[in-house]
Amino acid sequence: MIDLSILLQIVWTGLAASSYAILFAVAFALVVKVVKVWNFAQAGVMALSFYVMYAAHNKFAIPLLASVGIGLAATISANIFMDRYGLQTLRNRNSPSLTFFIFTLVVSEFLAYLLAMIFGTEPVALKPSIMSGVNIVYGVVISNWDIEAVCVTIGLLLVLYLFMYKTRDGQFMAAVADNPELSRFYGINVTRAYVITFVIAGVLVTAGMYLFGTKASIIPNTPLQMMLFAVIATLLGGMGRIFAAALAAITLSLIQGLSIFVIPSEWQGLILYVFLFITILFFPQGVSLQKFKQLMAPLTINKPLHKKGI
């Protein structure tokens, strides 16, 4: 009953539009994996990234690509600064997870307020016009923005994959993710691993904000609202599996888009929360085939349930 071209259209546009969400989810998941922190400060850094690019391009008339470069530099610096002076201090004190949460959330709020003070709260986009050229391929509308978004995302994910699996630094990061103490014991520079993680996160975030900012307009608070999606994707993917998080992000996006055929449009916003609950309750380690089978078997739960932190 569903027209094929409509299905294809929703799939394509949904995929393209989920590009920035994927980048944000992977950035978030990477930090969770290596640094072991649920980095809600990412929202504030996302806002910072956008506004630096916006200011450079719109207030100082710097060409777009260069503005993105400046934004990138600002984002990475902010990340590293936050890790070095913020997270490290808390790590040294063995602070409980609540403290980390408060810190990262407050950093995001601080940045949001600061940006509101400087730039006001009028919705702004990176470019004055949000329309982009359109091409029609086999009845499916493909806009130039779509193409750019998909290419950028695939490109970055590919580079990330190669980095994580083919370079020494990438492997060190995986080791640190597994066991920081042991890694240090073996001479791996844990701090360097953290720094590289935040650099990569900075790149993903800046790319994501560039894509988002050329499609829609934002206010300083917008990134905080986008964090929920990144969190759920990370959870679904499972701790320590960033490409699973990317897959989860794509799946969530598609489900949200396709749900319009099944549920009334007003309730679409609730889907994310439903997923969050199901994930936490039944798949706290992330979705995997093994876990699914486990759940389907008679419910004899004899797992160690008390975990302090992660």
Add this chain to the structure above:
Amino acid sequence: MEYFISLAVLLGIYITLSSSFNLIIGYGGLVSIAHPIFFALGAYTTGLMAIHFQTNPALAVLAGGGVAFVSSAMLSLPSLRISGDYLLITSIGFQLGLLEVIKHVSFTGGASGLGNIPNVVEGSSRSAVFAIISCLIAAVVVWMIRWLLRGPYGRVIAAMRDDELAFSALGRNAMMIKLTLFAIGSGFAGIAGGIYAYYFQYISPDQFEILQSAMLLTMVVVGGMGSQWGPVVGAVLLLLLPQAIGFLNLPSSVMAPLQGVIFTTLVLAFLFWRPQGLIGSNQRQSEGGA
């Protein structure tokens, strides 16, 4: 004068909220930030009962507390299986998810809020009456929490908080205690919600968002988590500070974000230089830091 009296109403409400929140995360050790949703449940229950059934105000407020008390199980039961960061995320999801439902359902007024809650105190001394009731309730709540923590249960709770593994090994049932603390704390929040609904006669979902969670969290952290007077001090400070800034009469486009900047800087400063809060608690030294 009227201005200060209405401030007193808010003060009473927020002291109730922060103290009950502290009971849950400071003493119960449950990392949930969903406290505002129980505040909301109480407010909506009371408001709806007042509008549709013209219930006796005291009854309506208690009903609000009751609904919050019972519905806390929706969050606390799953929380027994998960802990730490997972519980945190779950509580955020619970709060925001329930708010989404409230926004989409018509009998709660939806996203535009529930208005026309009937006025139950007529006359010029209305604010004073509310201020007295609100502060009285705050006092009762603080006192009850003190009583709870001082009595025989107090030692049990402290033991559970300090070392849960040993606690369970000794055969003690941490689960029931956690559930109870969660329910009590949420119930108090519901009562605060009832007062709130009657005073303002208008409630809307955006008043119970993550910003509210952050505010409560700040009050507890700045005041001193795990101490009995800490949250009270935190509530007083964090309510009066924005008012004070407001009177500076700065250009308004800068004023609101500036308040936010000062606010958040304050929290960050506390997190780093005085993690135990204004009223430091020595009981948590074993865990180190805040």
Add this chain to the structure above:
Amino acid sequence: MKPSNRRRMLALSALIMSAVFANVATAQSKETLKFGLAMPLSGSQALYGADQVKAAQWAVADINAKGGVNGKQLEMIVVDTQADPQLGINAVKRLTSVDNVPVLITAWSSVVKAVAPIANRDKVLELSVGANSPDIAKLGDYVYTTFPLAEVDVSALSKHTYTTLGKKTAAVLYINNDSGVEGAAIYKGVFEKAGGKVVAYEAYDSKATEFTGALLKVKASNPDIIHIQGLVADLPQVIAQMRQLGLQQRVSTYSAGYNPKVIEQLGAAAEGLIVTSLAPGVSDNPNVEPFINRWKESEKRVPNGLPYTQYLYDGPYLVAELYKWIEKNKLPATGENLRKALITVKNFELPLTGGLSVGEDHRVNKPVYLLTVDKGQFVPLATIK
């Protein structure tokens, strides 16, 4: 008492008395006619709020320059609501209990609703200028609107679309918040009553940036015209994605779309867009053009939300009229009396928005001006009385 002492006493009391009288006299000449203005000066709505406040400030200055009301100056006290209900309540409380104003002007539906209890309890006249939620008519004795509520312009547009523009089927897209839901329902009701058919009725989340699903459903229903009940922030994105997905139908929206920014962001995709305005345009009222020129001179741009600024400019004039009635009838300046003035005088002639007739049902009726985008500019399309 010794005679010299008595004389001293008399002299002293004379001195005191004269001082008192002098104070009273100066106090009287300094006496101002106060009213409050609660607007978003910060926050996401600030760009509209700030312009509306400016318009009101100009009006107060203009009125006072011409001698005020019977020689007394109007004094407007401005507070920030950030268009947030809670902050609105705080701000209005300051107005009523610290500044003791008997009448205040406010806007943004959620704030109007949130502060209504205060107005009703403290007997302060609340004038809602610009908010359009239909609920406003039922907020209590002391809440009146000078701006037509949603049913006026959306109904007029809907009916006109069917009867005059001849569109038999319509699709309705709306944002999932109170103004969207209410406005969409009104549009649908009127359209179907006039004889038309609403073939698609889809909501989108207020935080959404991607509307493909809803838009494809609309596309599949093949309507003659598409009506969007959204906000100025999401409207351009919806239309942009709509055009990119190949929906070429004409689009209509309500007054939120009457904003040059929309044309700027959409470029050619905005052509044909129909919007409503509840304030007279340049060709309908001779005062409008000088008003716009005044903006261009002092701010080097046109105001954000021109119709709303027109209403806010007229706000102080309305308040001045109420005070005039009070002065004429020698009544104290209380909220109760100002309200009496409003319902007794009932009909007012205001500079930038023309005639105002305050109904007993707390509603006002105004002509609806339809405009459309033609070659990148808004041009008048029709006027519906």
